[in-house]
Amino acid sequence: MSIGNSSADDRPSVGRVLQQARIGAGLTVDEVSTATRVRIPIVHGIEQDDFSRCGGDVYARGHIRSLARAVGVDPAPLIAQFDEEHGGRPEPTGAAPLFEAERIRSEPRRPNWTAAMVAAIVAVVGFVGFTLVSGGDGGEASTAADSTGTAKPSDTPEKGKPSKPADPKPDPTESAIAAAPANKVTVKLTAADRQAWISAKDHNGRLLHVGVLERGVSKTFTDSQRIDLVLGDAGAVKLFVNGKEVREVGEDGQVQRLSYTKGDPEAG
Structure with missing residues (x-):
């Protein structure tokens, strides 16, 4: 049997x-x-x-x-x-035991009280000397500070004249794909909901990119004449060509081969 x-x-x-x-x-x-x-x-x-x-x-x-x-x-x-x-995954090798070298610890330093006392005496003497020297100049220093803080007439707006309005903020610039040059073909691919496999070539057949495009990642390709694409999962890709979104790229799991040139992607 x-x-x-x-x-x-x-x-x-x-x-x-x-x-x-x-x-x-x-x-x-x-x-x-x-x-x-x-x-x-x-x-x-x-x-x-x-x-x-x-x-x-x-x-x-x-x-x-x-x-x-x-x-x-x-x-x-x-x-x-x-x-x-092939016989299963090999078991991980156990880590070798680690031997910590004996650390040579230096003896704790004893506080140098003599140096501390000398530093304290120098600080006190210096403070007293500074107080005696600067004590008679306090009024002048205060007057100088007051005069410095006074605003100059030129800094205040003239009476009766409206202040100059602030310059309006510029409008936010458009994205690079929306401002695609008219003399080239520009293609932008984004893996919107999940990862997708893509391949891109220029008009000479030179490979520009091949591999998996991770979720949320974008790639932009530019050529003077033509871009050829292969999409492994067309439904997962958001496509812009020459600044215009291509609405119907393909279905989920569908392999699509696309070619785009300059101008409106839907005109041809």
Whole structure:
């Protein structure tokens, strides 16, 4: 009698999940390598479930976490599956006992009463001398203080003339995206309610950004001709193009490929 495979054996491998997510996001291995700084041969090896190039299980877990975030999947289940298939997560090594060096404590210093008495006598003599010298000049000092505190005629407003009104406060300046230059294409992306995976390229195909945009974080891209976008979760992205908000970007979980040029984004 044969025994059927369990549900855990039917699940796709860690490398297969990462490869399918990368393809679904429209990314090449080179783009993922650039975004995660994981070398191309290691990315190829992990997608084939070959972790020998990672340099150990600890580095393999770190590479899996980086690749998963770059292609927009949750790394926790993949790391748990890796641990299950490779003997479990290693137990943390206990901290070595610490030995505190014996401190050499200096003997407490005894108060120097002689120096304290000399300082007190000098202070008293100085105070008495200052009082005798400045005692006869008190009236003049008071008069000088009174004359100094008197306001000059030029400081007071002339009688019958209204005071000059304060300058009105300037209106708050508009945001940079609202003042986008007309001779360029400017795209601003914001992860409004949750994190979202995005990719942006200029008109030459040069990669400007790829990776996960955390919740509440914004990215702005500018080019002289065109910006090409790939949105891993279009419903999570708030999009402004050339100073104008694009209302219908896409649905939740939908992968969108968009291109924008100069001018009104809805005109074409």
